[in-house]
Amino acid sequence: MSAPAKLIRQTLTIARRDFTATVMTPMFLLFLLAPLLFIGFGLMGSLGAMTVGQGAEGKEKIYAIATPDDAARLLAADARVRPAVATDRGLPPLATIAPAADPAAQARALLSNPDIDVPSVLYGPLDRPQLIHANPASTTVKYLAVLAEQAQRDRRTGLSGAPLSRPTFTRVARDSTSLGEKSAAGTFAVVTLFVVTLMLAGQAVGTMAEERSNKVIEVLAAAVPLESVFLGKLIGMFGVAILFLAFWVAVGINVGALIPPDLAQGLSGIAPAIGFPGFALLYILYFTLAYMLLGSVFLTVGAQASTPREIQMLSLPITIFQMAMFGFALAAIGRPDSWIATAAELFPFSSPFAMAGRAATSAAIWPHVAALAWQLLWVAITISVGARLFRRGVLQSAGPKWKWFKRG
Incomplete structure (x- = not known):
């Protein structure tokens, strides 16, 4: 050999x-069978995160303290702008309430409400809105500023909130990998x-x-x-x-x-x-x-x-x-x-x-x-x-x- x-x-x-x-x-x-332990720990962590998310769901809102006319314009602007914002950012829903005698104190009370998470509040006239927030890098306060700007533009142009265009969305397959x-x-x-x-x-x-x-x-x-x-x-x-x-x-x-269709498509x-x-x-x-x-x-x-x-x-x-x-x-x-x-x-x-x-x-x-x-x-x-x-x-x-x- x-x-x-x-x-x-x-x-x-x-x-x-x-x-x-x-x-x-x-x-x-x-x-x-050792990966089963990792899978089990991952499922436990996911279940815990889902439980926390479901417990916090519906308990976070952004508020606008506005008159009925301004509130209607803000809600109409929110209905148009929100679909264009990515849903994965977790943008909370918009709620409007009538102003009290002191809107500034009312806004601070909403921001400190222990029963609901309020990241930002808008109050005052739409041409000079006042916005308060707790997070230094808040995105919701910028969103409220955009809504106030859009509502004010609709008010000056006299738009009723109805869409002026009807877009057609067509998905086209790419010829090459992105x-x-x-x-x-x-x-x-x-x-x-x-x-x-x-x-x-x-x-x-x-x-x-x-x-x-x-x-x-x-x-x-x-x-x-x-x-x-x-x-x-x-x-x-x-x-x-x-x-x-x-x-x-x-x-x-x-x-x-057993993979969900959304995950399989991704x-x-x-x-x-x-x-x-x-x-x-x-x-x-x-x-x-x-x-x-x-x-x-x-x-x-x-x-x-x-x-x-x-x-x-x-x-x-x-x-x-x-x-x-x-x-x-x-x-x-x-x-x-x-x-x-x-x-x-x-x-x-x-x-x-x-x-x-x-x-x-x-x-x-x-x-x-x-x-x-x-x-x-x-x-x-x-x-x-x-x-x-x-x-x-x-x-x-x-x-x-x-x-x-x-x-x-």
Whole structure:
């Protein structure tokens, strides 16, 4: 058997051993169902937010203290202007009341009403309206100012409030993907890639520590090159990650029919520039290389730990490192032609995330070919460096250390 074939066989043997040892345990079932905990916490948070929102619904209003004629003009202007304002801003409804003896004191009393949330109040004549508000960056007070201006214009021109035009709205499909859709697809790619690698790549930290504790690593190092051990463990853990993702993709496909139509329509607008088939292929390749790159780093760092306490201490730096790569890639999507994007695409450990985002925003193919080769080279470099560090620092079998000088 040739040397390369023997090396491949040894690597696959280590991978099969780690894959079987991880999957054929009851703990793997808990690991497989771990996202249910995140989903459960998310649902609980959503239910709590919905409850708070429903409790506050109908208890927020903006007030206008005006005479009956001015109140009618304000309500007519509100009926025309409000549909043009985005509904996601949460603009509260407008209520009008007749002025009392002291409108200023009446407005302040409304603003301080403990039974209802009043962000802003208008009082006084419409040509010189007085507006009070509590929030320094209030948008409702600006909306009341616009209503007063529109009502005053209607009064001077003698308009009755009836519409003067009948617009026709026609939706036309775009011939190309919009910039917003490309950015949304890029952000979606980076975020999902980060979440998946955060959940799965970190599992490689504790694999070598377990082998060190039961002295199995010494037997493996005597029979198999350490490079094969490292690569085999990475391939075995990657097989576990693929099994994990396949399970949840199958669940997601079956649950996809339960997505609300509005949400499904919003997701359909996410379109990568390179096309869905090419984007899916590149996404899989970049996930593979991101897992291999980060997994090899975590395997190298975790191989230096000998106790569970040391592994726990390494969890925080590992998470910070992943968050830094995530932020670097997001910055590259926000500024695609800047030096930040170039640096994120060239730095090997952020390159898979940044290039996945580039696949969504740019249709060029050749940068991905170069990036995949570049990342694959760094996978080999990281594995080689990790094996050398483990051989020298843990097994102490790297031979005599080089000295700065020799004694006479």
